[in-house]
Amino acid sequence: MTVRTRFAPSPTGYLHVGGARTALFSWLYARKHGGTFILRIEDTDLERSSAESVDAILQGMTWLGLEYDEGPFYQTQRFPRYKEVIQDMLKAGQAYHCFCSKERLEQLRSEQMARKEKPRYDGKCRHGVANPPADVSPVVRFKNPLDGAVTVEDLIRGRVVFQSSELDDLIIARGDGTPTYNFTVVVDDMDMNITHVIRGDDHLNNTPRQMNMLKALGRTPPVYAHVPMILGADGARLSKRHGAVSVMQYRDDGFLPEALLNYLVRLGWSHGDQEIFSIDEMVKLFDVTQVHSSAAAFNPEKLLWLNQHYIKNSDPKHIAHHLSYHLGKFGIDPTSGPDLLEVIQVQRERAKTLVEMAQNSVFFYKDFEAYDTKDAASHLKPEAEKPLILLRERLTALSLWEAQAIHEAVAGVAEALGLKLGKIAQPVRVAIAGRAVSPPIDVTLALVGRDKTLKRLDAALEYIRNQTVVA
RNA sequence: GCUCCCAUCGUCUAGUGGCCUAGGACGCUGGCCUCUCACGCCGGUAACAGGGGUUCGAAUCCCCUUGGGAGCGCCA
Numbered sequence: 001m002t003v004r005t006r007f008a009p010s011p012t013g014y015l016h017v018g019g020a021r022t023a024l025f026s027w028l029y030a031r032k033h034g035g036t037f038i039l040r041i042e043d044t045d046l047e048r049s050s051a052e053s054v055d056a057i058l059q060g061m062t063w064l065g066l067e068y069d070e071g072p073f074y075q076t077q078r079f080p081r082y083k084e085v086i087q088d089m090l091k092a093g094q095a096y097h098c099f100c101s102k103e104r105l106e107q108l109r110s111e112q113m114a115r116k117e118k119p120r121y122d123g124k125c126r127h128g129v130a131n132p133p134a135d136v137s138p139v140v141r142f143k144n145p146l147d148g149a150v151t152v153e154d155l156i157r158g159r160v161v162f163q164s165s166e167l168d169d170l171i172i173a174r175g176d177g178t179p180t181y182n183f184t185v186v187v188d189d190m191d192m193n194i195t196h197v198i199r200g201d202d203h204l205n206n207t208p209r210q211m212n213m214l215k216a217l218g219r220t221p222p223v224y225a226h227v228p229m230i231l232g233a234d235g236a237r238l239s240k241r242h243g244a245v246s247v248m249q250y251r252d253d254g255f256l257p258e259a260l261l262n263y264l265v266r267l268g269w270s271h272g273d274q275e276i277f278s279i280d281e282m283v284k285l286f287d288v289t290q291v292h293s294s295a296a297a298f299n300p301e302k303l304l305w306l307n308q309h310y311i312k313n314s315d316p317k318h319i320a321h322h323l324s325y326h327l328g329k330f331g332i333d334p335t336s337g338p339d340l341l342e343v344i345q346v347q348r349e350r351a352k353t354l355v356e357m358a359q360n361s362v363f364f365y366k367d368f369e370a371y372d373t374k375d376a377a378s379h380l381k382p383e384a385e386k387p388l389i390l391l392r393e394r395l396t397a398l399s400l401w402e403a404q405a406i407h408e409a410v411a412g413v414a415e416a417l418g419l420k421l422g423k424i425a426q427p428v429r430v431a432i433a434g435r436a437v438s439p440p441i442d443v444t445l446a447l448v449g450r451d452k453t454l455k456r457l458d459a460a461l462e463y464i465r466n467q468t469v470v471a
Numbered sequence: 472g473c474u475c476c477c478a479u480c481g482u483c484u485a486g487u488g489g490c491c492u493a494g495g496a497c498g499c500u501g502g503c504c505u506c507u508c509a510c511g512c513c514g515g516u517a518a519c520a521g522g523g524g525u526u527c528g529a530a531u532c533c534c535c536u537u538g539g540g541a542g543c544g545c546c547a
Contacts, residue, residue: 010547045546102545109543118473119543139545157476166474166543174545181547205475205542228477229540263483266496270484273495292477292484295540299482302497312510350509360508375507410506425506437508 003035004195007061007068008185010042011053014246015060017298018200018230021264025227026198027066028265028286038192039071044184046076060247064257065279073192075184082179085187085217086140086172094216095172097138098125120168140173142183142213150208155225155289157201162208170209182206186213194222198288201226225288228268231297254353256314256322259307268292276309308352316344319354326358327365337365338447346439346447363433364447367456371463372435379436384427385464387413391424392457401450407442431460 007023009015015023030037039061043049058072089095098121109119126143145164152160172183179187189197189210204226211221250260258279265282266275269291277285311319320340327334334340343361351357362368371380394409414424425441432453438444445453 008547012547042547048546098545105545113472116472120473160475162475168543171545176545178545180545185547200541201476202541203547206547226476231540266483268483270495273485275483275496294477296484297482299497302483305497308510347509349511379507414506421506423506429507433507435507439508441506 001195003030003033004038004193005030005035005198006038006040006071006189006192006194007066008040008042008188008199009057010045010048011050011057012045012048013053014056014248016246017250017260017264019057020060020064020066020247020260021230021267022198022200022227023061023066024064024261024264025225025286025288025291026196027068028282029196029198029225029288030069031283032286035195036069037066038073038194039068040073040075040188040192041071042075042181042184044075044179044181046178049076056246056248063251064247064261070192073188075188078184078188079178081191082173082184082187083177086179086183089142089172089216090140092216093143095140095142096126096169097129097132098141098169098171099129099132099136099138100124101136118166120166121170123169126169137175137177139171139175141169142172142209142216144169144209144212150211152204152207152211152224154204154207155196155198155223156228156291156293157204157226158293160204160207164208164212167209167212172213182209183213186210186217189222190214190217190219196223196225198225198227201228225291227288227291228293228295230267231295251325252355254326254355254357255303255307256310256319256354258314259303259310262310263303263306267296267298268294276306304352311351311354311357312348316341316348319344319348323354323357326354327361330358330362330366332358332362332365334365338449342447346443350439360437363438367452368434370434371430375430375434375436376463379427379430380460380464380467381427382464382467384424385461387417387419387424388427388431388457388461388464390416391428392454392461395445395450395453395457398450401446403442403446406445410441427460428457432456 005026007019007026009019009023027037029035041054041057043054054072061068086095090097100121105121108122112119121141125138125141132138144167148164150162150164150167152162154160170182171180173179188194207224207226214221247260251257261279261282262277265277265286269286271277271285320334323340323344324334343364344357347357347361351360391410391413394413395406398405398409410424410428411421413419414421417424426436428441429438429444430436432438432444432448448456
């Protein structure tokens with residue numbers, strides 16, 4: 001039997017980290033077992049579903065690299081099929097029309113709550129309705145078995161038993177004939193021959209009902225694996241309005257997709273003490289049965305650390321691809337300055353995100369507007385004038401514009417004036433980068449280029465003289 | 472309220488009855504390195520929720536308590 005897994009989001013918002021993690025787990029499971037990964041869009045809630053959300057989800061999946069083998073399938077395009085199954089079930093006596101009004105159901109619910117009972121449908125219409133009111137279009141309910149128990153052999157939770165008496169006759173078709181979630185899931189998982197359902201554990205309580213429907217339809221239920229929710233930093237469940245940001249937001253914040261994936265796979269799962277997993281390693285080592293059954297809190301600092309790790313260790317060409325996007329946001333065309341790969345080489349150890357790296361690299365490509373106020377105040381002072389003038393001379397005289405020679409020139413000036421290297425490097429840094437932070441001064445100047453370096457040195461000297469006059 | 476799930480450092484986790492005076496990672500922190508910022512290196516901080524059992528022996532098994540989470544929709 002070939003493994004077939006699916007990710008089935010409802011398009012009522014973007015793809016957030018929780019969804020991304022269950023998608024990743026499903027994807028890994030399929031990849032590991034040489035199976036098929038299916039994407040299914042559960043858009044039966046016409047009110048809340050939107051095409052923009054579908055696009056956002058697809059975009060998120062693409063950015064993460066979770067490619068699907070089949071789909072996306074849309075439930076809204078399968079309505080005829082759902083209707084057909086509903087008719088079959090009605091005919092077989094496995095489902096029935098219910099004419100109970102919403103008001104009655106609401107009252108029933110509050111009465112049960114008042115009696116400290118679990119609210120559920122009382123089965124009023126289960127055995128037929130003598131005089132069906134002509135003015136109400138009935139819903140269709142599934143006839144749940146009255147006794148016995150349903151056992152879920154969950155890959156993560158182990159055995160979970162539900163008494164049938166806890167389950168009521170759920171609605172499978174609304175008054176307008178459209179099918180409801182628990183029913184479409186069953187039909188789709190059946191029709192798509194899903195073998196392993198890996199989903200959030202908020203669905204664990206739905207599972208026995210889905211299994212009962214599957215049984216009524218004469219099918220063996222798939223294997224289930226309910227993965228725990230992700231909690232926010234405060235321990236509360238991560239939700240769209242509570243810290244669960246879109247995966248695309250992580251792209252815009254300068255994260256690499258592999259960093260997010262690595263972070264997500266380690267949330268609730270581990271392989272000894274290993275922290276870093278390439279995609280191939282994940283596929284090889286990930287085992288859904290070893291996923292923790294307890295919820296895990298999302299820790300932004302660790303994600304940041306992983307991102308930094310991937311920035312430091314990935315192929316510069318790969319970084320360049322993602323960094324270009326962020327450079328573009330700063331209005332920079334990476335081909336208009338020093339070789340981007342060389343810039344990455346010198347910046348990769350000093351950035352936790354690509355946004356940070358882009359920000360710190362702007363000065364290589366564009367002249368800055370103004371010096372950092374504090375840095376200029378502490379480094380572009382009158383005493384810096386002499387060393388800068390001397391350095392300018394030596395740099396001008398350099399026959400070869402490369403880091404080694406530049407380093408010797410800077411060190412030479414320091415020595416000639418009896419200064420520590422920092423006394424000259426810092427003013428130069430502010431002059432060239434606009435602030436007191438940059439890669440080593442020699443490689444920085446080498447990359448900025450002689451013309452720009454000399455021009456910025458002149459600007460700095462002028463700045464110092466003006467300050468002096470004012471003072 | 473009822474049903475279901477869960478419980479090791481602040482966080483992610485190792486641990487599946489003796490290897491545990493509980494290991495790793497992030498964070499925080501002391502030091503080294505140093506032209507800035509970083510990187511790196513060395514060190515430190517900090518946990519088995521509580522109580523009962525079972526056992527020669529329990530973080531590991533059982534029960535209770537407490538604490539978290541989910542579900543109980545003509546939402547998905």
